[in-house]
Amino acid sequence: MPLTICTWNINSVRIRLDIVRAAVEQLRPDVLCLQETKCQDDKFPLNAIRDMGFPHIALNGQKGWHGVATFSRRPFVKVEKGDFCGKGDARHIAVTLAPEAALGKPLTVHNFYVPAGGDIPDPELNPKFAHKLAFLDELTAWAPLLRDAGDADSHAVLVGDLNIAPLETDVWNHKQLLSVVSHTPIEVDKLTTLQAAGAWVDVMRNFVPPQEKLFTWWSYRSPDHTVNDRGRRLDHVWASRTLAPSAGAMTVLKDARSWEKPSDHVPVALTFG
DNA sequence: ATGGTAGGCAACCTA
DSSP states (O other): OOEEEEEEEOSOSGGGHHHHHHHHHHHOOSEEEEEOOOOOGGGOOHHHHHHTTOOEEEEEOOSSSOOEEEEESSOEEEEEOOOOTTSOOOOEEEEEEOOOTTTOSOEEEEEEEOOOOOSOOOTTTOHHHHHHHHHHHHHHTOHHHHHHHHOTTSEEEEEEEOOOOOSGGGBSOHHHHTTSTTSOHHHHHHHHHHHHHTTOEETHHHHSOTTSOOOSEEOSSSSOTTGGGOEEOOEEEEEOTTTGGGEEEEEEOGGGGGSSSOOSBOOEEEEEO
16 A cells, blocks of 8 residues: 655644545545644644544644644554753654555654744845754754664654745746745755755655746735745655655645635645555 | 835834
8 A cells, every 4th residue: 555645834723634534535645744733732633633534643733833743554663752942942743653555664754844034035134034044053063863864764744834946937937036935045955954964855856857847835814825936945845765755646626726615825745656 | 217016913024
């Protein structure tokens, strides 16, 4: 049986249970990684998630903002949470699934919500941008991630809202967005360095070549997001070198941006094995 | 060049 992993910045899990259910029915993921759940762990709608077919739930939430959660049809053998920049922010959770027939090795799924970085792309003037850059530096040297990326005896995936659109075709207008946080050269450089440190493969781009535009996010601050298609690819799926060749299909569920009470991000699903 | 919308949570903060 192949294994489908889905990532989605949901922008509050509690007010979007209906569209989470709709996405699950459409994509049938085995593992669903959410970001910006904006929900404390003791307030999480566990029963609704179990009813969607995910008996196994790993949470890293906090009150009011951030928060990540990973749901699975198969049990976890390990759960790990990272704390970056010493802020206690809920921006990461990793789960490990036991070996399964198609992939043959344990699989670790890292689910990240990278700081957005505010509006001003200058770390001297904007502490939120400084935090984003420091977060990326810290991740690049983070031993658990390097360990999982390079482990020959297990597979690894890194997914989430990385809040950076690295390629020229990951934004609607490269030149116009060069000084807009999410596409500045310094962020792109740090993301590329992080990717190289683990030899991660940007598997979404195995399915849509780098010459073609590919977006996962469209701003709320536009009356109609379909006009001029002014999107960005902020959400990513990276696979370890050993796993990447078994990536068999990708879906970016763009329709979800037009659903009732949408998130500004859409789900991305990758099938392995 | 600016401001536009959305969510949490009860002031404005964040995206």
